[in-house]
Amino acid sequence: MDPVKSRIGAEVDALAGDLFKVSEYLYNNPEIGYQEFKACEFLSRFMEEHGFKSERGTGGVQTAFLARPAIRLKGRPCVAFLAEYDALPGVGHGCGHNLIAAASVGAALALGRNLGEVQGTLALVGTPAEEGGGGKILLAEAGVFAEMDAAMMCHPSRLNRPGEEMFGRVKFKVEFFGEAAHASISPDRGVNALDAMVAAYNNISMLRQQIRPDARIHGIITHGGDAPNIIPQYTAGLFYVRAANRKYRDEVYKKVERCIEAAAVATGAGHKIEVGQPTFDPIKRNPPLEEATRANMEALGISVDPDDGRRGSSDIGNLSFYLPAIHPSAAIVDPEVPGHSKIFAEATMSPRGKDALLKAAKFLAMTGYDYLTSAELRERVREAFQKRE
Ligand SMILES: [Zn+2]
Ligand SMILES: [Zn+2]
Numbered sequence: 001m002d003p004v005k006s007r008i009g010a011e012v013d014a015l016a017g018d019l020f021k022v023s024e025y026l027y028n029n030p031e032i033g034y035q036e037f038k039a040c041e042f043l044s045r046f047m048e049e050h051g052f053k054s055e056r057g058t059g060g061v062q063t064a065f066l067a068r069p070a071i072r073l074k075g076r077p078c079v080a081f082l083a084e085y086d087a088l089p090g091v092g093h094g095c096g097h098n099l100i101a102a103a104s105v106g107a108a109l110a111l112g113r114n115l116g117e118v119q120g121t122l123a124l125v126g127t128p129a130e131e132g133g134g135g136k137i138l139l140a141e142a143g144v145f146a147e148m149d150a151a152m153m154c155h156p157s158r159l160n161r162p163g164e165e166m167f168g169r170v171k172f173k174v175e176f177f178g179e180a181a182h183a184s185i186s187p188d189r190g191v192n193a194l195d196a197m198v199a200a201y202n203n204i205s206m207l208r209q210q211i212r213p214d215a216r217i218h219g220i221i222t223h224g225g226d227a228p229n230i231i232p233q234y235t236a237g238l239f240y241v242r243a244a245n246r247k248y249r250d251e252v253y254k255k256v257e258r259c260i261e262a263a264a265v266a267t268g269a270g271h272k273i274e275v276g277q278p279t280f281d282p283i284k285r286n287p288p289l290e291e292a293t294r295a296n297m298e299a300l301g302i303s304v305d306p307d308d309g310r311r312g313s314s315d316i317g318n319l320s321f322y323l324p325a326i327h328p329s330a331a332i333v334d335p336e337v338p339g340h341s342k343i344f345a346e347a348t349m350s351p352r353g354k355d356a357l358l359k360a361a362k363f364l365a366m367t368g369y370d371y372l373t374s375a376e377l378r379e380r381v382r383e384a385f386q387k388r389e
Pocket of ligand 1: 095340
């Protein structure tokens with residue numbers, strides 16, 4: 001192994017106790033999206049104690065931060081390590097973002113201590129509200145990444161992967177407006193908003209048979225009526241459309257709109273569709289940067305799993321259209337364990353979770369080092385970024 005990479009590994013091992021404390025603090029203080037005040041302050045202070053300067057509220061987002069090594073605040077190229085730290089309602093760190101933050105902190109410190117003669121620098125970007133809030137999108141729109149050249153993070157998972165496809169996502173609210181009437185005495189005078197909702201739901205369910213496997217549609221009815229003896233005058237539901245590229249996501253969404261319109265026509269109810277912001281883009285993958293990650297994972301003895309075809313969405317998708325970005329994963333549970341669960345949260349604190357944290361910090365730092373020191377890799381990363389949709 002390259003002697004600097006060996007030193008990076010040794011730095012991470014030396015920091016192990018501190019990194020576990022970071023992960024544990026977040027685990028014990030779960031905060032949901034845009035409420036991560038404790039996490040933002042704790043991480044900023046931690047970085048300052050380790051020779052970084054941290055700007056809180058970066059990009060105008062209160063619970064975001066930008067930490068850079070005091071010895072090299074600026075420089076190009078610049079690698080950004082992303083720290084997520086939002087939790088989920090009810091299940092705490094059921095998505096394991098405490099481990100994401102700790103791994104990126106470890107990567108930033110270990111690479112920061114080995115910048116030496118290396119050209120360029122790095123940054124640790126605290127990116128709040130991944131779970132639906134799209135913190136990375138706000139930061140990217142505010143220009144936080146304008147002087148950065150590549151972004152990376154590692155998500156705990158059931159698989160060890162250098163990267164995988166992600167779905168782009170549109171979320172929207174559907175409402176139907178009918179006419180209330182006595183359901184027994186004068187049903188003929190009513191317009192049934194629940195029938196409209198059920199028809200829309202069934203139209204969408206039938207559409208599902210005709211869509212590609214790289215798309216998903218799912219939803220719930222949030223308001224189904226007020227009493228069984230009143231023809232429902234108002235119903236509402238929430239739906240997601242997801243797909244692996246932006247064009248197909250938007251195409252499926254248009255078809256879903258028609259399913260809803262048809263239900264309105266059939267029942268005579270009025271309808272309204274409200275698209276929620278932000279809309280998530282699928283990830284624009286960068287094969288050369290993923291290959292570099294894979295090589296570093298393998299050098300650390302991680303056996304990379306095959307892709308199992310299961311997909312989620314993340315705001316790193318949008319970010320990956322601003323600059324080359326990777327989203328590798330590190331296994332902390334067996335494949336049958338679901339994400340967004342208490343068991344998954346507990347796994348971040350297990351021996352396996354801790355081992356994955358250190359390995360992730362190492363391969364992120366090593367990949368950052370590859371990127372900063374190889375003009376040839378940077379060129380291939382740039383070409384791939386310009387080429388792929
Ligand atoms: Zn999640
Ligand atoms: Zn997550």
